[in-house]
Amino acid sequence: MKDYLIYFAQAYPNFRRAELESLADLYNIPLDLSHHDEASPFIIVQLENDHQAKQLLARSILSRGIYELYGQGESIDKIHEQIKALNEKLDAIRHWNQASFKFDFIGYMGGRSNTTKVDIINLFRYLPLEGKIQMKNPDQVFTVLEEYVREEELKQTIPVTVWFGRQIQLSARVNNILDKYDLKQRKYIGTTSFEAELSLVTCNIGQVAPGKLVYDPFAGTGSFLVAAAEFGGYPLGSDIDIRILRGNGKDRDIRANFNQYNTLSQFVDVLTMDFTHSALRNDIGIQCIVCDPPYGVREGLKVCGAKDPERAAGREKIVIDGELAHLKRDFIQPKKPYDLANLLADLLEFSANTLPIGGRLAFWMPTANDDFEPHLVPQHQQLRLVYNLEQEFNKWSRRLLVYTKEDSEYEGVTSNGLKMHNIRNFRERYFHSFSDDSR
Numbered sequence: 001m002k003d004y005l006i007y008f009a010q011a012y013p014n015f016r017r018a019e020l021e022s023l024a025d026l027y028n029i030p031l032d033l034s035h036h037d038e039a040s041p042f043i044i045v046q047l048e049n050d051h052q053a054k055q056l057l058a059r060s061i062l063s064r065g066i067y068e069l070y071g072q073g074e075s076i077d078k079i080h081e082q083i084k085a086l087n088e089k090l091d092a093i094r095h096w097n098q099a100s101f102k103f104d105f106i107g108y109m110g111g112r113s114n115t116t117k118v119d120i121i122n123l124f125r126y127l128p129l130e131g132k133i134q135m136k137n138p139d140q141v142f143t144v145l146e147e148y149v150r151e152e153e154l155k156q157t158i159p160v161t162v163w164f165g166r167q168i169q170l171s172a173r174v175n176n177i178l179d180k181y182d183l184k185q186r187k188y189i190g191t192t193s194f195e196a197e198l199s200l201v202t203c204n205i206g207q208v209a210p211g212k213l214v215y216d217p218f219a220g221t222g223s224f225l226v227a228a229a230e231f232g233g234y235p236l237g238s239d240i241d242i243r244i245l246r247g248n249g250k251d252r253d254i255r256a257n258f259n260q261y262n263t264l265s266q267f268v269d270v271l272t273m274d275f276t277h278s279a280l281r282n283d284i285g286i287q288c289i290v291c292d293p294p295y296g297v298r299e300g301l302k303v304c305g306a307k308d309p310e311r312a313a314g315r316e317k318i319v320i321d322g323e324l325a326h327l328k329r330d331f332i333q334p335k336k337p338y339d340l341a342n343l344l345a346d347l348l349e350f351s352a353n354t355l356p357i358g359g360r361l362a363f364w365m366p367t368a369n370d371d372f373e374p375h376l377v378p379q380h381q382q383l384r385l386v387y388n389l390e391q392e393f394n395k396w397s398r399r400l401l402v403y404t405k406e407d408s409e410y411e412g413v414t415s416n417g418l419k420m421h422n423i424r425n426f427r428e429r430y431f432h433s434f435s436d437d438s439r
């Protein structure tokens with residue numbers, strides 16, 4: 001095992017561990033992140049080889065890079081002492097002695113001038129590196145990473161911890177995936193479109209992977225579908241509202257988005273369908289389910305069915321052009337309101353019936369901060385809740401709930417916390433009990 005240093009981004013620190021653990025699990029990489037501290041963007045982990053480090057970081061959204069670690073200390077002098085004292089470190093560096101290379105600096109909460117950087121690089125001249133120095137696309141990048149704190153007496157920031165390593169992999173984030181998927185640049189979006197960063201994170205934690213069939217039952221404008229395709233998944237979506245799936249005409253629909261991202265060949269399709277009356281077979285082969293269910297804030301929570309079944313039964317006798325009206329192709333189904341609690345219970349039941357063992361369901365659930373209780377999180381006897389990650393706003397928050405389908409030995413408990421506590425309508429609470437304009 002070797003030491004590697006991971007440098008995280010300054011975004012959603014409470015989601016970092018879940019993202020990396022999920023990727024490690026996906027690629028069968030043993031990874032211990034139990035010492036992760038949300039306050040620090042650096043963590044040292046043990047991995048077998050660079051290949052594992054590359055797999056772990058390449059599609060990460062919440063990390064920036066991973067480095068084979070050669071030294072760590074409170075100053076650069078300490079790093080020189082360590083490297084010079086340990087033959088194994090010098091040997092590890094000597095391995096690259098013919099490679100072209102450059103030095104890079106990363107400062108967290110501080111930084112150095114170009115002149116001091118050159119001075120520091122010169123202090124490393126004892127390293128057994130004989131290759132060409134190359135600033136553009138070198139074979140290897142040796143990196144000095146430094147964490148600074150503010151020293152009030154000196155009125156400046158000073159480095160308190162320094163690491164020295166070889167860059168193994170920069171993340172998808174550093175390779176500009178967030179610009180690529182930015183909603184502002186996307187051809188087709190709507191009021192329900194889910195932001196790029198967290199849809200990609202959801203797909204990472206949901207363990208979307210090449211060749212997997214990924215289903216979003218509430219696809220809307222397809223934010224999770226395009227994110228899933230980015231990671232090689234085959235996205236399939238459904239939505240009760242045909243207008244949102246159809247889009248606003250040519251080049252302003254879900255297909256246009258797949259075209260934009262060059263993933264159209266992976267796109268399975270979207271179906272106009274009420275999720276509570278699903279037409280999908282259980283054995284269709286769905287391996288991941290990722291979604292943002294309707295909570296009634298920007299879109300009504302409706303399902304097919306009549307509010308007044310007696311009246312509806314009478315209407316079934318209506319004949320148009322010699323055909324029963326409700327059997328005609330252009331018949332528009334009546335819709336009735338539905339409880340959020342029931343919809344989430346349906347989502348868990350569907351996932352338990354369709355996912356393979358180990359398959360994941362990842363969905364977002366908004367909650368009011370003032371009265372959230374863990375028992376409100378819905379549970380299913382065959383699904384293990386693996387993550388409950390909170391994104392906090394002012395008076396409300398939303399949670400990414402992630403479940404894994406377990407085998408028949410697993411004895412979970414089915415519980416519908418929202419129903420038990422009569423939490424019927426998030427919209428009502430959102431507009432009346434508390435208010436926040438950040439959504």
Ligand SMILES: C[S@@+](CC[C@H](N)C(=O)[O-])C[C@H]1O[C@@H](n2cnc3c(N)ncnc32)[C@H](O)[C@@H]1O
Binds near residue numbers: 276
């Ligand atoms: C919060 S939005 C999801 C938006 C989506 N993530 C996007 O990128 O646009 C919820 C979606 O669920 C749809 N919906 C509401 N009730 C539904 C039902 N019974 N079955 C399927 N879809 C439904 C709504 O039309 C809406 O598009």
